[in-house]
Amino acid sequence: MSLPRIAIDAMGGDEGVRVMVEGAALARRRHDKFQFLLVGDETQIKAALDTHPQMRGASEILHCEDVVGGDELPSRALRRAKTTSMGLAVNAVKQGDAGAAVSGGNTGALMAMSKLALRTMPGIDRPALAAVLPTLEEDDVVMLDLGANTDANARNLVQFAIMGAAYSRIITGREEPRVRLLNIGTEEIKGTEALRDAASVLQDAAGTLAMQFDGFVESDKINRGQVDVVVTDGFSGNIALKAIEGTARFVTDLLRSAFTSSLRSKIGFLVSRPATELLKHHLDPNNHNGAVFLGLNGVVVKSHGSASAAGVANAVAVTARLLENKLTERIAHDLAELGEDRLRTQPANGSEGAK
Amino acid sequence: MSLPRIAIDAMGGDEGVRVMVEGAALARRRHDKFQFLLVGDETQIKAALDTHPQMRGASEILHCEDVVGGDELPSRALRRAKTTSMGLAVNAVKQGDAGAAVSGGNTGALMAMSKLALRTMPGIDRPALAAVLPTLEEDDVVMLDLGANTDANARNLVQFAIMGAAYSRIITGREEPRVRLLNIGTEEIKGTEALRDAASVLQDAAGTLAMQFDGFVESDKINRGQVDVVVTDGFSGNIALKAIEGTARFVTDLLRSAFTSSLRSKIGFLVSRPATELLKHHLDPNNHNGAVFLGLNGVVVKSHGSASAAGVANAVAVTARLLENKLTERIAHDLAELGEDRLRTQPANGSEGAK
The missing domain is CATH 3.40.718.10 (Isopropylmalate Dehydrogenase)
Structure with a gap:
């Protein structure tokens, strides 16, 4: 092809x-x-x-x-x-x-x-920035929005869920990716009105959409491998993404200084190097490089500013997979399945601007 | 005493x-x-x-x-x-x-x-939940609000900054703790109106308050040791806190499985145990146990539900330090220094509910 x-x-x-x-x-x-x-x-x-x-x-x-x-x-x-x-x-x-x-x-x-x-594709009000993050399991998790918008209403969140699921299907091969909304608790009453409204639309649409909607997820569970798509507004998503990146660096920095703190630990480090290299490989942002702007009439991929050549190659490979798998057409198809009506079941402005 | x-x-x-x-x-x-x-x-x-x-x-x-x-x-x-x-x-x-x-x-x-x-203490509109987190440096960082409120306006954020600084002075001994507002970028134009308004009030109040206000911080810098107090609304704070906790656990879980992946790495692990124990100690939530409800007429400390006896002992020790150092009186003093007028320099409802 x-x-x-x-x-x-x-x-x-x-x-x-x-x-x-x-x-x-x-x-x-x-x-x-x-x-x-x-x-x-x-x-x-x-x-x-x-x-x-x-x-x-x-x-x-x-x-x-x-x-x-x-x-x-x-x-x-x-x-x-x-x-x-x-x-x-x-x-x-x-x-x-x-x-x-x-x-x-x-x-x-x-x-x-x-x-x-x-331009934004038909049926999408706002595009979103999506990235993939490593998990304890084999598959990466998709998270969006990561900062394209500062806030998001229920309608935006539902559209992000559809776009994220389409992306996840391409990179994980799962027919029905497990989708959750990022929240500060998993009980139905938690969080903002926008989150609760989006949850109810996604729950009602179960069976129609090519995803499994599992409710809310807290940010300490993003990388446990239990969820394929984490949906959030751009402010919270950016906070979560950078907290995850920063903490991974923090722990590996601590580990490095612990390993160089004595001769004994230096020797231990050398012996266990293959193990720590595995860890390093798993966490290396270059292996998960390539954030995608979803919801536009065309594919645009953001490579990390400090990516290595290997990182850029990964971003290019992601781009190619999205082209091969016709990401934009997939999103359009799912939007049509859901129907404009369902997206309008909530008050048009009820949650606008709320978090 | x-x-x-x-x-x-x-x-x-x-x-x-x-x-x-x-x-x-x-x-x-x-x-x-x-x-x-x-x-x-x-x-x-x-x-x-x-x-x-x-x-x-x-x-x-x-x-x-x-x-x-x-x-x-x-x-x-x-x-x-x-x-x-x-x-x-x-x-x-x-x-x-x-x-x-x-x-x-x-x-x-x-x-x-x-x-x-x-009841909320005079001069405080809403109490906040504050916790301490480990950093690369010796001192812990205080972060608030962690979920007492779902949103926060500029006035709330300024009050959180004052309360967080009072708390940080007690646990770090610094006369002027370095305070920053959590945001998705460090440029002045980033984030919500509430954040920008709060930043301008805190900037204007420099010299009056017993803190050094350093502008915005992104969530990947929380634990670098460059900031003593991170101020945010309860939604973002909860997302950041749990992302940090979850990622620390994620990386140590990966490390554990890497270390048990082969005989060689098991031996390496045994040799370098003192180093990994240091890391474990530094990251153990029990050593940072005790989240404080700030802004009430009295001291209430939340110990982590799964804390060990040592963790509970730490929460008790934190509580005792807050009592000895008269936390509530300190906050009242700083509020008086800032003055009601300054807190009213922004429109009373301008940023209400915004993130």
């Missing part, structure tokens, strides 16, 4: 062109059907391509000199959508020059540019 | 009377000035006291048969405030029979009973 090519914002990411191009090359080594549109400074891209001869026939360069800054306000970046590598990569998706775009740049700017160029 | 006695809800907590009494006894072994009012079933308490002769002269028993259930709705529990061990322990503080109460029972019920019996 031929795959639409993937536009790579070669200038985004803390590590620059070399890592983005090397990541694309790594992904291509695994799947030779991948084709790329590399967007950015032609001289730098050509230099980076020099060490990856297998990329020659598989990539085209779209030259530009402007780059979105890491700390730039999305509103400012938006004005340079036609001149920056990020803007041009997204625009290539809009024009049909590419099937998807991958960037390691400024998340807010990427979101704003993607929304403006690709 | 003589210390007011501490009322212990002997029936709260998953482990029952034995652990609560043993925890009190452990605390007393360290500080023989501690005196207790043990509230609960007299027969069970007497049996538990049998193995702790040093507790005899230091404790009185207040008999009752009713106990608040772990899953009971706060509203239901509230009706039995005069008959349950939890209700009577809190009531002892109200009556002046005890200086503080400690319970390992149902958090929602304890909050509801404490609010009703002790």
